[in-house]
Amino acid sequence: MGAGVIARFGHAPAILETPGLVLASVYDPSPESLAEFARSFPAVEVETFNNRDAFFASGIDAVSVCSSAPAHPSNVRDCAAHGLPVLCEKPLAMNDADIAAMIAVMEEAHLPLVAAFCYRFSPVAQTIKRLVDSGAIGAVRSIRLIYNWSLFGKYTNDGGQWHENPYRVGRMLEGGPMVDCGVHFIDLARWWTGSEITDYKAHASWVDEEYEAPSHIWLHADHQNGCHTAVETSFAFTHTAKDPVSLFTYDIIGTNGAIRYDRDGWRFELRNGDGTQIMPGSSEKNFTGMYHAWARALRTGDFSELPTGRDGMVATRIARTATEECIRLRRSRHIPGKP
Ligand SMILES: NC(=O)c1ccc[n+]([C@@H]2O[C@H](COP(=O)([O-])OP(=O)(O)OC[C@H]3O[C@@H](n4cnc5c(N)ncnc54)[C@H](O)[C@@H]3O)[C@@H](O)[C@H]2O)c1
Structure with a gap:
Protein backbone atom coordinates (compact mmCIF):
# COMPACT_ATOMS: atom_id res chain seq x y z
CA MET A 1 0.00 0.00 0.00
CA GLY A 2 1.60 3.22 -1.21
CA ALA A 3 3.51 3.27 -4.52
CA GLY A 4 5.84 6.23 -3.92
CA VAL A 5 9.59 6.58 -3.77
CA ILE A 6 10.34 4.08 -1.00
CA ALA A 7 7.99 1.48 -2.49
CA ARG A 8 9.73 1.80 -5.86
CA PHE A 9 13.33 1.98 -4.69
CA GLY A 10 13.27 -0.01 -1.43
CA HIS A 11 10.37 -2.40 -0.95
CA ALA A 12 9.41 -3.62 -4.43
CA PRO A 13 12.97 -4.52 -5.55
CA ALA A 14 13.52 -6.33 -2.24
CA ILE A 15 10.25 -8.30 -2.55
CA LEU A 16 11.24 -9.28 -6.09
CA GLU A 17 14.63 -10.51 -4.82
CA THR A 18 13.23 -12.58 -1.94
CA PRO A 19 12.54 -16.27 -2.57
CA GLY A 20 9.05 -17.20 -1.42
CA LEU A 21 7.57 -13.72 -1.88
CA VAL A 22 5.57 -12.52 -4.87
CA LEU A 23 4.83 -8.87 -5.56
CA ALA A 24 1.18 -9.46 -6.36
CA SER A 25 -0.78 -6.22 -6.00
CA VAL A 26 -0.11 -2.54 -5.40
CA TYR A 27 -2.62 -0.03 -4.04
CA ASP A 28 -2.29 3.76 -4.17
CA PRO A 29 -5.09 6.34 -4.42
CA SER A 30 -2.95 8.31 -6.85
CA PRO A 31 -3.13 7.12 -10.48
CA GLU A 32 0.10 9.07 -11.16
CA SER A 33 1.96 7.10 -8.47
CA LEU A 34 0.62 3.82 -9.86
CA ALA A 35 1.63 4.76 -13.40
CA GLU A 36 5.12 5.71 -12.23
CA PHE A 37 5.31 2.43 -10.31
CA ALA A 38 4.29 0.39 -13.37
CA ARG A 39 6.87 2.26 -15.50
CA SER A 40 9.59 1.35 -12.98
CA PHE A 41 8.92 -2.40 -13.30
CA PRO A 42 8.01 -2.99 -16.94
CA ALA A 43 8.91 -6.68 -16.81
CA VAL A 44 6.97 -7.48 -13.64
CA GLU A 45 3.41 -8.77 -13.66
CA VAL A 46 1.84 -6.84 -10.83
CA GLU A 47 -1.74 -5.67 -10.53
CA THR A 48 -2.17 -2.01 -9.59
CA PHE A 49 -5.28 -0.67 -7.88
CA ASN A 50 -6.59 2.72 -6.85
CA ASN A 51 -9.66 1.02 -5.44
CA ARG A 52 -8.99 -0.32 -1.94
CA ASP A 53 -11.69 -3.00 -1.97
CA ALA A 54 -10.44 -4.41 -5.26
CA PHE A 55 -6.89 -4.46 -3.84
CA PHE A 56 -7.99 -6.44 -0.77
CA ALA A 57 -10.00 -8.81 -2.96
CA SER A 58 -6.96 -9.55 -5.16
CA GLY A 59 -5.71 -12.55 -3.16
CA ILE A 60 -2.87 -11.17 -1.05
CA ASP A 61 -1.27 -12.78 2.03
CA ALA A 62 0.61 -9.86 3.65
CA VAL A 63 0.96 -6.11 3.16
CA SER A 64 3.84 -3.64 3.17
CA VAL A 65 2.55 -0.21 4.18
CA CYS A 66 4.69 2.28 2.23
CA SER A 67 2.27 5.22 2.11
CA SER A 68 3.08 8.59 3.65
CA ALA A 69 2.97 8.52 7.47
CA PRO A 70 -0.49 10.15 7.95
CA ALA A 71 -2.04 7.30 5.91
CA HIS A 72 -0.43 4.47 7.93
CA PRO A 73 -3.18 4.17 10.62
CA SER A 74 -6.02 3.70 8.13
CA ASN A 75 -3.93 1.31 5.99
CA VAL A 76 -3.12 -0.82 9.05
CA ARG A 77 -6.76 -0.77 10.22
CA ASP A 78 -7.85 -2.03 6.79
CA CYS A 79 -5.22 -4.81 6.85
CA ALA A 80 -6.38 -5.90 10.32
CA ALA A 81 -9.97 -6.04 9.08
CA HIS A 82 -8.83 -8.30 6.22
CA GLY A 83 -6.69 -10.55 8.47
CA LEU A 84 -3.36 -9.56 6.88
CA PRO A 85 0.06 -9.29 8.59
CA VAL A 86 1.72 -5.87 8.14
CA LEU A 87 5.22 -4.56 7.69
CA CYS A 88 4.85 -0.79 8.15
CA GLU A 89 7.24 2.00 7.17
CA LYS A 90 8.54 4.38 9.81
CA PRO A 91 7.51 6.71 11.35
CA LEU A 92 4.66 4.36 12.24
CA ALA A 93 2.26 7.33 12.49
CA MET A 94 2.13 11.03 13.26
CA ASN A 95 1.42 10.63 16.99
CA ASP A 96 1.54 8.16 19.88
CA ALA A 97 -2.23 7.65 20.12
CA ASP A 98 -2.45 6.58 16.46
CA ILE A 99 0.47 4.16 16.87
CA ALA A 100 -1.06 2.68 20.04
CA ALA A 101 -4.34 2.18 18.15
CA MET A 102 -2.48 0.49 15.27
CA ILE A 103 -0.76 -1.90 17.70
CA ALA A 104 -4.05 -2.62 19.49
CA VAL A 105 -6.06 -3.33 16.33
CA MET A 106 -3.38 -5.77 15.09
CA GLU A 107 -3.09 -7.47 18.50
CA GLU A 108 -6.86 -7.87 18.71
CA ALA A 109 -6.78 -9.56 15.30
CA HIS A 110 -3.81 -11.75 16.43
CA LEU A 111 -1.73 -10.41 13.56
CA PRO A 112 1.93 -9.28 13.53
CA LEU A 113 2.77 -5.58 13.04
CA VAL A 114 6.42 -5.14 12.10
CA ALA A 115 8.22 -1.78 12.02
CA ALA A 116 10.28 -1.54 8.82
CA PHE A 117 13.56 -0.53 10.45
CA CYS A 118 15.68 -1.58 7.47
N1 LIG B 1 13.06 3.23 5.59
C1 LIG B 1 13.58 4.25 4.94
O1 LIG B 1 14.79 4.34 4.81
C2 LIG B 1 12.66 5.28 4.35
C3 LIG B 1 13.13 6.17 3.38
C4 LIG B 1 12.23 7.09 2.83
C5 LIG B 1 10.91 7.12 3.27
N2 LIG B 1 10.49 6.27 4.25
C6 LIG B 1 9.10 6.32 4.76
O2 LIG B 1 8.24 5.69 3.81
C7 LIG B 1 6.97 6.36 3.78
C8 LIG B 1 6.68 6.80 2.35
O3 LIG B 1 7.73 7.63 1.91
P1 LIG B 1 8.01 7.93 0.35
O4 LIG B 1 9.33 8.56 0.35
O5 LIG B 1 7.79 6.75 -0.48
O6 LIG B 1 6.86 9.02 0.08
P2 LIG B 1 6.15 9.36 -1.29
O7 LIG B 1 5.47 10.66 -1.06
O8 LIG B 1 7.08 9.23 -2.44
O9 LIG B 1 5.04 8.20 -1.45
C9 LIG B 1 3.92 8.07 -0.63
C10 LIG B 1 2.81 7.42 -1.46
O10 LIG B 1 1.72 7.13 -0.59
C11 LIG B 1 0.55 7.33 -1.35
N3 LIG B 1 -0.60 7.42 -0.46
C12 LIG B 1 -1.18 8.53 0.09
N4 LIG B 1 -2.25 8.18 0.82
C13 LIG B 1 -2.35 6.82 0.74
C14 LIG B 1 -3.24 5.87 1.28
N5 LIG B 1 -4.27 6.23 2.06
N6 LIG B 1 -3.02 4.57 1.00
C15 LIG B 1 -2.01 4.17 0.22
N7 LIG B 1 -1.14 5.04 -0.35
C16 LIG B 1 -1.31 6.35 -0.08
C17 LIG B 1 0.83 8.57 -2.15
O11 LIG B 1 -0.07 8.72 -3.25
C18 LIG B 1 2.26 8.31 -2.59
O12 LIG B 1 2.30 7.62 -3.83
C19 LIG B 1 7.06 7.52 4.79
O13 LIG B 1 6.51 7.11 6.00
C20 LIG B 1 8.57 7.73 4.91
O14 LIG B 1 8.96 8.28 6.16
C21 LIG B 1 11.34 5.34 4.76
Missing part, protein backbone atom coordinates in the same frame (compact mmCIF):
# COMPACT_ATOMS: atom_id res chain seq x y z
CA TYR A 119 18.91 -0.19 9.05
CA ARG A 120 18.90 -3.13 11.51
CA PHE A 121 19.42 -5.52 8.58
CA SER A 122 22.50 -3.80 7.14
CA PRO A 123 25.51 -6.16 7.40
CA VAL A 124 27.29 -3.36 9.31
CA ALA A 125 24.51 -3.07 11.91
CA GLN A 126 24.26 -6.86 12.22
CA THR A 127 28.04 -7.13 12.75
CA ILE A 128 27.90 -4.42 15.42
CA LYS A 129 25.12 -6.33 17.19
CA ARG A 130 27.18 -9.56 17.09
CA LEU A 131 30.36 -7.82 18.33
CA VAL A 132 28.55 -6.00 21.14
CA ASP A 133 26.78 -9.20 22.26
CA SER A 134 30.08 -11.14 22.22
CA GLY A 135 31.71 -8.54 24.50
CA ALA A 136 34.33 -7.55 21.86
CA ILE A 137 34.44 -3.96 23.16
CA GLY A 138 33.43 -4.66 26.77
CA ALA A 139 30.37 -2.86 28.11
CA VAL A 140 29.01 -0.26 25.67
CA ARG A 141 29.06 3.13 27.39
CA SER A 142 28.77 5.67 24.57
CA ILE A 143 27.15 5.64 21.14
CA ARG A 144 27.40 8.50 18.63
CA LEU A 145 25.38 8.30 15.42
CA ILE A 146 25.55 11.05 12.80
CA TYR A 147 23.66 11.53 9.55
CA ASN A 148 23.91 15.01 8.08
CA TRP A 149 22.85 15.48 4.45
CA SER A 150 20.86 17.68 2.08
CA LEU A 151 17.99 15.24 1.30
CA PHE A 152 18.72 15.70 -2.41
CA GLY A 153 19.00 19.49 -2.05
CA LYS A 154 16.58 22.31 -1.28
CA TYR A 155 15.86 23.14 -4.93
CA THR A 156 15.31 21.04 -7.98
CA ASN A 157 15.39 22.04 -11.62
CA ASP A 158 12.38 20.88 -13.61
CA GLY A 159 12.50 21.77 -17.32
CA GLY A 160 14.60 24.89 -16.68
CA GLN A 161 12.44 26.05 -13.71
CA TRP A 162 13.93 25.99 -10.21
CA HIS A 163 11.52 25.08 -7.45
CA GLU A 164 11.63 23.59 -3.98
CA ASN A 165 12.36 19.86 -3.99
CA PRO A 166 8.90 18.41 -3.15
CA TYR A 167 10.35 15.23 -1.69
CA ARG A 168 12.38 17.18 0.85
CA VAL A 169 9.33 19.40 1.61
CA GLY A 170 7.30 16.25 2.42
CA ARG A 171 9.96 14.94 4.80
CA MET A 172 10.25 18.31 6.57
CA LEU A 173 6.45 18.50 7.00
CA GLU A 174 6.35 14.94 8.44
CA GLY A 175 8.61 16.12 11.30
CA GLY A 176 12.08 16.71 9.88
CA PRO A 177 15.31 14.73 10.20
CA MET A 178 14.94 13.29 13.73
CA VAL A 179 11.50 11.86 12.95
CA ASP A 180 12.55 10.71 9.49
CA CYS A 181 16.13 9.41 9.91
CA GLY A 182 16.71 9.72 13.67
CA VAL A 183 14.11 7.02 14.41
CA HIS A 184 16.41 4.46 12.77
CA PHE A 185 19.29 5.50 15.04
CA ILE A 186 17.16 5.49 18.19
CA ASP A 187 16.06 1.98 17.22
CA LEU A 188 19.65 0.85 16.56
CA ALA A 189 20.85 2.15 19.93
CA ARG A 190 18.02 0.35 21.80
CA TRP A 191 18.64 -2.84 19.82
CA TRP A 192 22.45 -2.87 20.11
CA THR A 193 22.43 -2.17 23.84
CA GLY A 194 19.29 -4.16 24.63
CA SER A 195 18.54 -1.32 27.01
CA GLU A 196 15.63 1.11 27.12
CA ILE A 197 16.12 4.87 26.90
CA THR A 198 15.06 6.40 30.21
CA ASP A 199 15.82 10.13 29.70
CA TYR A 200 16.42 12.26 26.67
CA LYS A 201 16.80 15.86 25.60
CA ALA A 202 17.28 17.48 22.22
CA HIS A 203 18.71 20.74 20.91
CA ALA A 204 18.23 22.03 17.42
CA SER A 205 18.91 24.76 14.91
CA TRP A 206 17.05 26.01 11.86
CA VAL A 207 19.75 26.12 9.18
CA ASP A 208 16.79 26.03 6.77
CA GLU A 209 14.36 28.51 8.37
CA GLU A 210 11.30 27.65 6.25
CA TYR A 211 9.81 24.91 8.40
CA GLU A 212 8.45 24.45 11.87
CA ALA A 213 10.52 21.30 12.27
CA PRO A 214 14.20 21.91 12.92
CA SER A 215 16.43 21.09 9.98
CA HIS A 216 19.42 20.18 12.19
CA ILE A 217 18.91 18.41 15.50
CA TRP A 218 20.91 16.69 18.26
CA LEU A 219 19.43 14.15 20.68
CA HIS A 220 21.10 13.05 23.91
CA ALA A 221 19.65 9.88 25.43
CA ASP A 222 20.49 7.91 28.59
CA HIS A 223 19.87 4.17 28.62
CA GLN A 224 18.80 2.22 31.67
CA ASN A 225 22.16 0.34 31.70
CA GLY A 226 24.26 3.52 31.91
CA CYS A 227 25.05 3.88 28.22
CA HIS A 228 24.64 7.31 26.61
CA THR A 229 23.56 7.75 22.98
CA ALA A 230 23.99 10.95 20.97
CA VAL A 231 22.26 11.31 17.60
CA GLU A 232 22.97 14.23 15.27
CA THR A 233 20.97 14.51 12.07
CA SER A 234 20.34 17.20 9.47
CA PHE A 235 18.47 17.77 6.21
CA ALA A 236 20.20 21.13 5.72
CA PHE A 237 23.84 20.13 5.44
CA THR A 238 24.96 21.70 2.13
CA HIS A 239 21.29 21.77 1.07
CA THR A 240 21.86 24.82 -1.14
CA ALA A 241 25.37 23.90 -2.27
CA LYS A 242 26.08 23.10 -5.90
CA ASP A 243 27.95 20.01 -4.74
CA PRO A 244 26.20 18.64 -1.64
CA VAL A 245 28.04 16.26 0.64
CA SER A 246 26.98 13.99 3.50
CA LEU A 247 28.39 12.81 6.80
CA PHE A 248 27.33 9.39 8.05
CA THR A 249 29.17 7.76 10.94
CA TYR A 250 28.62 5.34 13.84
CA ASP A 251 30.91 5.22 16.91
CA ILE A 252 30.19 2.56 19.52
CA ILE A 253 32.51 3.04 22.47
CA GLY A 254 32.94 0.36 25.10
CA THR A 255 35.00 -0.22 28.25
CA ASN A 256 37.38 -2.37 26.19
CA GLY A 257 37.46 -0.84 22.71
CA ALA A 258 35.45 0.86 20.01
CA ILE A 259 33.68 0.11 16.73
CA ARG A 260 33.74 2.81 14.05
CA TYR A 261 31.83 3.01 10.78
CA ASP A 262 32.25 5.77 8.21
CA ARG A 263 29.80 5.11 5.39
CA ASP A 264 31.16 7.67 2.97
CA GLY A 265 34.79 6.75 3.63
CA TRP A 266 33.66 3.08 3.41
CA ARG A 267 35.62 2.32 6.60
CA PHE A 268 34.38 -0.13 9.26
CA GLU A 269 36.73 -1.15 12.05
CA LEU A 270 36.99 -2.72 15.48
CA ARG A 271 39.75 -1.60 17.84
CA ASN A 272 40.33 -3.49 21.08
CA GLY A 273 43.07 -5.19 23.10
CA ASP A 274 43.59 -7.72 20.30
CA GLY A 275 44.46 -5.00 17.75
CA THR A 276 42.55 -3.46 14.87
CA GLN A 277 40.22 -5.39 12.62
CA ILE A 278 39.13 -3.79 9.36
CA MET A 279 35.75 -5.19 8.34
CA PRO A 280 33.85 -5.02 5.04
CA GLY A 281 31.72 -1.90 4.65
CA SER A 282 28.13 -1.99 3.44
CA SER A 283 25.19 0.30 2.84
CA GLU A 284 23.46 1.55 6.00
CA LYS A 285 20.12 0.11 4.79
CA ASN A 286 19.18 -3.39 3.72
CA PHE A 287 15.65 -3.84 2.42
CA THR A 288 16.44 -7.26 0.96
CA GLY A 289 17.76 -8.53 4.30
CA MET A 290 14.62 -7.21 5.98
CA TYR A 291 12.39 -9.00 3.45
CA HIS A 292 14.33 -12.25 3.83
CA ALA A 293 13.59 -12.06 7.58
CA TRP A 294 9.94 -11.12 6.87
CA ALA A 295 9.56 -14.11 4.50
CA ARG A 296 11.09 -16.46 7.10
CA ALA A 297 8.73 -15.10 9.75
CA LEU A 298 5.65 -15.41 7.53
CA ARG A 299 6.64 -19.02 6.80
CA THR A 300 7.46 -20.08 10.38
CA GLY A 301 5.24 -17.78 12.45
CA ASP A 302 8.33 -16.71 14.47
CA PHE A 303 8.65 -12.91 14.19
CA SER A 304 11.37 -12.50 16.84
CA GLU A 305 14.01 -11.45 14.25
CA LEU A 306 11.95 -8.39 13.32
CA PRO A 307 11.40 -5.00 15.00
CA THR A 308 7.97 -4.83 16.58
CA GLY A 309 5.22 -2.23 16.48
CA ARG A 310 6.30 -1.29 20.01
CA ASP A 311 9.89 -0.71 18.79
CA GLY A 312 8.36 1.58 16.18
CA MET A 313 6.27 3.36 18.80
CA VAL A 314 9.16 3.96 21.22
CA ALA A 315 11.53 5.31 18.55
CA THR A 316 8.85 7.48 16.97
CA ARG A 317 7.73 8.84 20.36
CA ILE A 318 11.27 9.84 21.34
CA ALA A 319 12.00 11.42 17.95
CA ARG A 320 8.72 13.32 17.88
CA THR A 321 8.62 14.58 21.46
CA ALA A 322 12.28 15.63 21.20
CA THR A 323 11.50 17.54 17.99
CA GLU A 324 8.39 19.14 19.54
CA GLU A 325 10.39 20.27 22.58
CA CYS A 326 12.88 22.01 20.27
CA ILE A 327 10.01 23.75 18.45
CA ARG A 328 8.55 24.95 21.78
CA LEU A 329 11.95 26.24 22.85
CA ARG A 330 12.36 28.09 19.57
CA ARG A 331 8.97 29.79 20.02
CA SER A 332 9.69 30.77 23.61
CA ARG A 333 13.05 32.26 22.66
CA HIS A 334 11.73 33.99 19.53
CA ILE A 335 14.56 32.58 17.45
CA PRO A 336 14.31 34.25 14.04
CA GLY A 337 12.78 32.39 11.11
CA LYS A 338 9.49 32.04 9.26
CA PRO A 339 7.29 29.91 11.60
